[in-house]
Amino acid sequence: MPPHRPVTPAQRDLDRAIRAAILRDGRIGHALAYGSFTQGTADAFSDLEYYVFLAPADLPNFDVRAWLNAVAPVRHFVANDFGTPNAVMDDLIRVELHAEPETALSQVEAWPNEHMDPAAMLLKDQGGRLAAHLAALVAKDRPQPETAAQLIHDRLLNGLVFGVNVLERGERVRALELMWWVRGGLLRLARLAEGNTEHWLTASRRAEWELSQETLERYALLTGRLDELEMLYAEAWNWMQDLSERVPGLRGANPQLARDLTDRLGAAPQRR
Incomplete structure (x- = not known):
């Protein structure tokens, strides 16, 4: 720190x-x-x-x-x-x-x-x-992040599909803007996966000191230039699937929807 x-x-x-x-x-x-x-x-x-x-x-x-x-x-x-x-x-x-x-x-x-x-x-x-x-x-009861996990996941999935469609249309500037929502959802799921929800309402607050190095490195892979958007969206989808398995009780994407996203993004080059 x-x-x-x-x-x-x-x-x-x-x-x-x-x-x-x-x-x-x-x-x-x-x-x-x-x-x-x-x-x-x-x-x-x-x-x-x-x-x-x-x-x-x-x-x-x-x-x-x-x-x-x-x-x-x-x-x-x-x-x-x-x-x-x-x-x-x-x-x-x-x-x-x-x-x-x-x-x-x-x-x-x-x-x-x-x-x-x-x-x-x-x-x-x-x-x-x-x-x-x-x-x-x-x-009042304090916010219970675990109860919001499924809604966060589902909104994230919706935002990811939105961004992918916009990207394939060729609106790269808009697709980059939509990545802001995707990153925010992933950061909240990452906090749930790590059990660190101290700053839940503003999930990015003190993230550098509260979240693991692995999470910070994966988050960094979601930042980049307009010509890297295919990699960014592919990485977001990969990380989302990983987090879906780590957050208890979370129901992942519909299998057919998951296959459709993988078909669209799975061939994209990965930046590691």
């Missing part, structure tokens, strides 16, 4: 400044932090992540960019693919700040119960409602 780069003074100072601004702002009735800083795993490259909840009447006038810029200079700002406001501050520190109406407080209970620590997360809570929802969240 490479040397740990501890959290920087700049990160700590910015976190303290944001927390203080949340406490001062009378429009914010409830707030929490989440992510690696609340899980005890933050390092020099970690984001700062928060939710603030306001009265519905105050929300339209709450400008996230302006609010953050009053705390520290915002060097870049955008809503990401999921609609979450993202800011880049000095020293390339990323900040995610969700602003939600107080009527959405109960939605916290629907979050996956993975690495949740209410004592570390809770920042502000007028009336105690947020604390109650966080308590209900951590009372």
Whole structure:
């Protein structure tokens, strides 16, 4: 494992400044932090992540960019693919700040119960409602990866067939893009096969240190250039079949479907 780069003074100072601004702002009735800083795993490259909840009447006038810029200079700002406001501050520190109406407080209970620590997360809570929802969240069962194994396998198989057909049509750029979904499914099956599901929701997180060298080497074989796609898809199919035998209780591909895929990919050159 490479040397740990501890959290920087700049990160700590910015976190303290944001927390203080949340406490001062009378429009914010409830707030929490989440992510690696609340899980005890933050390092020099970690984001700062928060939710603030306001009265519905105050929300339209709450400008996230302006609010953050009053705390520290915002060097870049955008809503990401999921609609979450993202800011880049000095020293390339990323900040995610969700602003939600107080009527959405109960939605916290629907979050996956993975690495949740209410004592570390809770920042502000007028009336105690947020604390109650966080308590209900951590009372839920944690994700059970084994119960999702068959669905992951079946979605992976669907994605693999999708990619193979696109590749044979000649859309190599699109086939390379679809390989992203294939790699993600294989990484989850690999975690199940190795019994290491500590970071299940984001299967790639800390993979270099949590998964075996064999898995990392096989994963690396799924990366390459546009002119290597036949090898990549053949390797993905081979690895999928191996993992199907190693994950307990997993039902593999339909035999005829397996033969069809092998006929399409089996003759492709292997890169070892």
